[in-house]
Each structure stands twice: as structure tokens, then as C-alpha cells.
Amino acid sequence: MAASAARGAGLAMECAPSQDAFLVPMSTAAQTGNGALAFTPEVERATRGIYEQVRHVIPEVEWPVHAPLIAAINELKRERNAVILAHNYQTPEIFYGVADYRGDSLGLAQEGARTDADVIVMCGVRFMAETTKVLSPDKTVLLPDFEAGCSLAASITAADVRRLKAQHPGVPVVCYVNAYADVRAEADICCTSANAVKVVESLGADKVIFIPDGYLGRYVAGQTDVEIILWEGTCEVHERFTPQDIREFRQSRPGVHVIAHPECSPAVLREVDFVGSTSGMISHIEAEKPDEVVLITECSMSDNVAVKFPDVEFVRPCNLCPHMKRITLPNILRSLQTLTPAIEVAPEVVDGARRSLERMLAVGRASATA
Ligand code: 13P
Numbered sequence: 072m073a074a075s076a077a078r079g080a081g082l083a084m085e086c087a088p089s090q091d092a093f094l095v096p097m098s099t100a101a102q103t104g105n106g107a108l109a110f111t112p113e114v115e116r117a118t119r120g121i122y123e124q125v126r127h128v129i130p131e132v133e134w135p136v137h138a139p140l141i142a143a144i145n146e147l148k149r150e151r152n153a154v155i156l157a158h159n160y161q162t163p164e165i166f167y168g169v170a171d172y173r174g175d176s177l178g179l180a181q182e183g184a185r186t187d188a189d190v191i192v193m194c195g196v197r198f199m200a201e202t203t204k205v206l207s208p209d210k211t212v213l214l215p216d217f218e219a220g221c222s223l224a225a226s227i228t229a230a231d232v233r234r235l236k237a238q239h240p241g242v243p244v245v246c247y248v249n250a251y252a253d254v255r256a257e258a259d260i261c262c263t264s265a266n267a268v269k270v271v272e273s274l275g276a277d278k279v280i281f282i283p284d285g286y287l288g289r290y291v292a293g294q295t296d297v298e299i300i301l302w303e304g305t306c307e308v309h310e311r312f313t314p315q316d317i318r319e320f321r322q323s324r325p326g327v328h329v330i331a332h333p334e335c336s337p338a339v340l341r342e343v344d345f346v347g348s349t350s351g352m353i354s355h356i357e358a359e360k361p362d363e364v365v366l367i368t369e370c371s372m373s374d375n376v377a378v379k380f381p382d383v384e385f386v387r388p389c390n391l392c393p394h395m396k397r398i399t400l401p402n403i404l405r406s407l408q409t410l411t412p413a414i415e416v417a418p419e420v421v422d423g424a425r426r427s428l429e430r431m432l433a434v435g436r437a438s439a440t441a
């Protein structure tokens with residue numbers, strides 16, 4: 072396959088489709104005269120069970136648009152021996168319609184490392200697809216929109232990390248996985264929001280450099296005696312929440328349980344009842360069973376969690392991640408048809424990036440509710 076596009080640092084590459092990749096037959100998914108997929112009785116039957124699950128978060132009028140794509144993707148997935156991994160921020164029609172595994176960054180990394188599928192479709196963002204490729208170099212790893220980035224990953228380069236190491240000789244580097252493979256290759260170990268404190272403490276050091284999320288770094292610093300040297304990257308979604316937002320939720324919904332992602336600012340985190348990774352939030356709701364919850368994180372997460380807990384009332388604050396939202400059913404289908412865009416990681420960084428990820432996977436999650 073020929074490389075047709077590369078990201079800034081020239082590490083991950085999009086590959087051109089082979090000609091025969093377009094010739095995959097789809098029996099369930101009948102086409103209308105203009106080439107669009109039709110909502111046939113067969114498609115309705117094949118997707119009825121999925122719709123029953125999501126009916127209170129997807130209006131009935133939208134289903135004829137989603138269902139033919141879902142049926143086609145699920146059929147093609149079997150033909151390709153493909154597996155679809157979806158992050159908790161994906162929309163419900165992707166999350167419940169086509170995903171084989173759903174979870175947070177850590178869960179997706181763990182699943183990507185253990186699957187025996189030939190093709191892995193990452194419904195998430197590019198740093199997640201790079202994680203999967205680094206851990207499964209012999210598999211085809213697809214990211215349906217190559218431009219699905221992340222403001223945290225874009226905030227730091229490998230040269231920045233080398234400079235930090237030169238400024239603080241001998242101090243180990245912990246890299247939040249929301250970074251590209253060349254950056255992680257410079258780090259001693261990766262972490263996610265589900266295990267950041269445990270990872271930092273696993274090093275047995277008095278001081279660590281923590282990149283690239285300054286707010287997560289501050290959150291970790293508040294949970295440990297290890298001194299944290301920060302990099303001031305931010306998540307463009309979580310930094311928009313303010314302490315005032317939380318106070319207004321509490322005023323309008325007395326008794327509401329407020330749960331936030333640690334990518335929010337310290338001022339926001341001081342106002343909330345629980346802080347956790349996206350999967351940590353789900354485990355917490357499962358354990359606490361609050362009547363009413365507000366999730367201070369990306370929009371789709373509330374829809375997805377509401378499907379799992381129909382008895383819990385969800386207040387839905389709406390901050391969308393524009394990168395996560397680049398993944399759609401039509402581009403997942405096209406990606407499976409064409410086997411593009413396929414993620415590649417530059418050979419010179421693969422070993423370093425794998426070492427820092429494997430070291431993190433050996434540490435695992437912080438706890439059952441992380
Ligand atoms: P999690 O690791 O908690 O799933 O978060 C990933 C992410 O991108 C949050 O913005």
C-alpha cells in the first residue's frame with residue numbers, strides 16, 4: 072500500500088486503497104436507485120434488537136437513516152474478520168450499533184492488544200489508533216477519519232520532551248496516552264486517566280515530568296507526594312467547563328450527583344462529587360446508583376451511559392469533542408470497504424512507544440472504579 076498522507080510529525084500514515092478493496096458484497100444492505108442504502112424489512116429485522124436498546128436516546132425518525140449503515144457495517148465486519156473498538160464519546164448509533172468493544176482509553180488499549188481479528192477499526196481519535204497499531208503491528212488498524220486529532224496530543228512534540236529531559240536530567244517522564252507515538256517513545260511510561268496516580272507512584276521516584284495534560288497533572292499532584300513537573304497542554308472540551316456551571320447545575324437540580332473527568336480544571340474538580348476516567352464514571356454510577364447525575368465531560372457519554380442505566384436521570388451538559396465527532400457510520404462503512412485510512416507508526420519510534428505502553432499495561436487500572 073502506498074502512503075498518501077502523513078500527519079505533522081510524519082509518523083502516522085494514511086494508506087491508499089487497493090482496487091479490489093471496493094468489491095466487497097453486502098447482502099443485507101440493499102441499495103436504492105440513487106445508491107443510498109435502503110431501510111428494507113430485512114434491515115429493520117436485523118437491527119430491531121439494537122434499536123430496542125437505544126430507543127430512548129435515538130428518535131425513531133432517525134433509525135431508517137442509521138439502520139441500513141449499521142446492517143452493512145456489521146455484515147462487512149464479519150467478512151473482513153474485523154473488530155470495532157469504540158470510545159465512550161462515540162455517538163450511540165456507533166457505540167451500540169456496531170462496536171464490539173466499548174470503553175475508555177485504557178480499556179481500548181487492552182482490548183486492541185488481545186484481539187485476534189485481522190482488522191481493527193478504531194472509533195475514537197488518532198492517538199488511540201496509534202496505541203492499537205503499536206500494540207498490534209501486524210494488524211490493519213483503521214481510523215475512519217484520519218483528521219480525528221486531539222488538542223492534548225497536538226500540544227507537544229518529541230523535541231519538546233527531549234528539551235524537558237535535558238532541563239531535568241534523570242527525572243522520569245510519564246506520558247498521558249493522549250499523545251502521539253513519537254512523543255510516547257520519549258517517555259518512560261504511559262498512563263491514562265484511569266491509572267495516572269498508580270503509574271506515577273509505580274516509578275518509585277521523588278519527582279516526575281508529567282505530559283501533556285496540565286490539569287490531569289495537577290489532579291495527580293493532589294493525590295500523591297511525588298513532585299510533578301507539568302506541561303501545560305489542555306483538552307479543548309473539558310477546559311470549557313467552569314465552577315459556575317457546576318453551581319448552576321446544583322442550583323437548578325438540588326441533590327444532583329456531579330461527576331467530572333480529571334481533564335477539567337482544578338477549580339471545577341473542587342466542586343464535584345467524584346472524579347474519574349470515562350469508564351470510572353460508569354463504574355461509579357453502577358456502585359452508587361444516584362437518582363440524578365450530571366457528567367462533566369463530552370456530550371455523547373451521557374447518552375451512552377443513559378442506555379445502560381435507564382432508571383438514572385441524566386442532565387446533559389453539552390460540550391462536543393470535534394475530533395471524536397469526525398467518526399460517523401458512513402465513514403466507518405467506507406473505511407471497512409476500502410481498508411483506509413490505515414494507521415502506520417514510523418519504525419524508529421515503534422519500539423520506544425511499545426515499551427512505554429507495555430509498562431503501563433503491566434500496572435493496569437488503579438481500582439475497580441477507576
Ligand atoms: P478516558 O481515558 O477517560 O476514556 O479519556 C479519554 C479522553 O480523551 C478524554 O477526553
Ligand code: SF4
Pocket residue numbers: 196220221222223224249306307308309334369392393394395
Ligand atoms: Fe482530546 Fe479532549 Fe477530545 Fe479527549 S475530549 S479526544 S482529550 S480533545
